[in-house]
Amino acid sequence: MSDFLSMGGYASSVWPSVVLTVGIIVWNVLAARRSFSEAHAEARRRVAMEQAS
Amino acid sequence: MDWTWFHRFGSPPHLYRIAGRLMPWFAWPTAILIALGLYGGLVLAPPDYQQGDGFRIIYVHAPSAWLSLMAYTTMALAAGAGLIWRMKVAHALAASCAPIGAWFTVAALGTGMLWGKPMWGTYWVWDPRLTSELVLLFLYLGYMGLRAAIEDPQRADRASAVLAIVGLVNVPIVHYSVEWWNSIHQAPSVMKFGKPTISWPMLTPLLIMFVGFTLLFAALVLVRVRGEILRRERQSRWVAEVVAS
Numbered sequence: 001m002s003d004f005l006s007m008g009g010y011a012s013s014v015w016p017s018v019v020l021t022v023g024i025i026v027w028n029v030l031a032a033r034r035s036f037s038e039a040h041a042e043a044r045r046r047v048a049m050e051q052a053s
Numbered sequence: 054m055d056w057t058w059f060h061r062f063g064s065p066p067h068l069y070r071i072a073g074r075l076m077p078w079f080a081w082p083t084a085i086l087i088a089l090g091l092y093g094g095l096v097l098a099p100p101d102y103q104q105g106d107g108f109r110i111i112y113v114h115a116p117s118a119w120l121s122l123m124a125y126t127t128m129a130l131a132a133g134a135g136l137i138w139r140m141k142v143a144h145a146l147a148a149s150c151a152p153i154g155a156w157f158t159v160a161a162l163g164t165g166m167l168w169g170k171p172m173w174g175t176y177w178v179w180d181p182r183l184t185s186e187l188v189l190l191f192l193y194l195g196y197m198g199l200r201a202a203i204e205d206p207q208r209a210d211r212a213s214a215v216l217a218i219v220g221l222v223n224v225p226i227v228h229y230s231v232e233w234w235n236s237i238h239q240a241p242s243v244m245k246f247g248k249p250t251i252s253w254p255m256l257t258p259l260l261i262m263f264v265g266f267t268l269l270f271a272a273l274v275l276v277r278v279r280g281e282i283l284r285r286e287r288q289s290r291w292v293a294e295v296v297a298s
Contacts, residue, residue, distance in 0.1 A: 004095075004096065007106040007107070008100060008106035008107070009105065009107075010171060013107060013167045013168060013170060013171050014095075014106060014107065017113050017167045020113075020167075021114075021117055021160050022091075022113075024156050024159065024160045025087070033276060035276075036277065037280075039279075039280035039281070040280070042284070042287070044296040046293075050293075
């Protein structure tokens, strides 16, 4: 296990690269979902306002 | 030839529904393939005879770079279709590609810098490959900045589409920079004509990652394009029906 973590001496390059990429993937998933749900909520508010007026 | 599919694709409610239905079919394989590819690349693949375990950065670096170029090409082609056929959904698609592409350009540059440090002795050199990938990031940022700066959505669509199409010339420059100029960056191992120059145990996880990142891009675009369509179509009756239900 410690062999795996040390990455043959390249741990300080390999692990930050993996963390950066996986972090950007997770961030993009969350950002895409938030972007959609904001648009959805906005459209819903608009409909509610039109029905109220 | 039957062109009804083309007109249906151009219809916002149709694309909204199709995108929603297709998304899960991309999302789950994406998660599985990226998990498999990472396991294969970080654990199963043998170390490189020159770079030892340092070469494993390729499993996150090359797919990120691939996604950054694929997203730009998709964005420019969609923007072009939007200009030529005045398709609203094409502009919505182009706008959806930009933030995704920009983030994965950051991933490609960041992992490249982390790889450069131990192999070249420096995080950054003004090399053709690195510089053209940085230009790609600026193109994405310029595209998004231009859209944000123009208030009228249709003018924003047209102006940003022109920028996207002009910037497309940078995509082959990024790809071929290592062959056209004397670059410090290594030559492609997979994305080239002829046989790949790496062995199967190393190549298999990389191919899995390429497919995984391609599906990831599709899944992210499908989610974002639905939001874009809702924003553009908020006046229409179908949107009221969709969000009310």
